[in-house]
Amino acid sequence: DAKTTQPPSMDCAEGRAANLPCNHSTISGNEYVYWYRQIHSQGPQYIIHGLKNNETNEMASLIITEDRKSSTLILPHATLRDTAVYYCIVPNTPLVFGKGTRLSVIA
Amino acid sequence: EAGVAQSPRYKIIEKRQSVAFWCNPISGHATLYWYQQILGQGPKLLIQFQNNGVVDDSQLPKDRFSAERLKGVDSTLKIQPAKLEDSAVYLCASSQARTSENTGELFFGEGSRLTVL
Numbered sequence: 454d455a456k457t458t459q460p461p462s463m464d465c466a467e468g469r470a471a472n473l474p475c476n477h478s479t480i481s482g483n484e485y486v487y488w489y490r491q492i493h494s495q496g497p498q499y500i501i502h503g504l505k506n507n508e509t510n511e512m513a514s515l516i517i518t519e520d521r522k523s524s525t526l527i528l529p530h531a532t533l534r535d536t537a538v539y540y541c542i543v544p545n546t547p548l549v550f551g552k553g554t555r556l557s558v559i560a
Numbered sequence: 561e562a563g564v565a566q567s568p569r570y571k572i573i574e575k576r577q578s579v580a581f582w583c584n585p586i587s588g589h590a591t592l593y594w595y596q597q598i599l600g601q602g603p604k605l606l607i608q609f610q611n612n613g614v615v616d617d618s619q620l621p622k623d624r625f626s627a628e629r630l631k632g633v634d635s636t637l638k639i640q641p642a643k644l645e646d647s648a649v650y651l652c653a654s655s656q657a658r659t660s661e662n663t664g665e666l667f668f669g670e671g672s673r674l675t676v677l
Contacts (some may be wrong), residue, residue: 486583486665487665496564496670502664540602550603552600
């Protein structure tokens with residue numbers, strides 16, 4: 454079973470920031486949080502990962518709470534092409550995907 | 561850098577027939593995964609290879625599914641005989657997995673969509 458909990462769906466207006474939450478209350482001290490997204494008819498795509506510090510790359514920012522029990526993926530200026538299912542994963546063996554959050558970016 | 565290649569992209573078969581999917585991972589990636597994704601669900605791991613050895617096949621239905629990675633590079637996933645519930649997208653992924661930090665960084669192919677009639 455997935456070790457994370459995400460809302461099933463979210464909407465975001467184009468050009469606004471999309472904030473996708475994830476709960477991972479059972480995460481242990483040395484486990485990373487990974488985010489992937491899956492655009493329709495494509496394979497999942499790695500976005501970002503972090504341990505306890507906030508991380509940023511060209512795709513998104515990852516904010517992890519101090520207790521590490523939750524995190525938020527931020528797409529600063531969402532576009533229509535960001536419409537996808539976003540998966541928050543705490544890697545296990547094997548790597549387990551839940552149902553993710555379906556983000557709809559609306560014009 | 562070339563990504564993970566999969567073929568065929570689409571396949572339609574009758575139940576009880578057989579089908580095979582092929583995957584060529586990113587060059588140098590030692591770990592290869594096959595996932596099954598049923599419509600509306602997240603990907604589910606079927607089998608994981610490290611080089612040419614099986615690391616985890618606990619969720620592979622071994623009565624009908626088989627997979628091999630004979631030379632530690634390309635891999636083939638076979639279903640024989642197929643059932644209606646095997647209709648899904650079969651995703652191949654690969655990773656370097658050299659450190660504990662990047663063990664979760666997988667690179668996926670576009671998948672092979674199977675329809676069983």
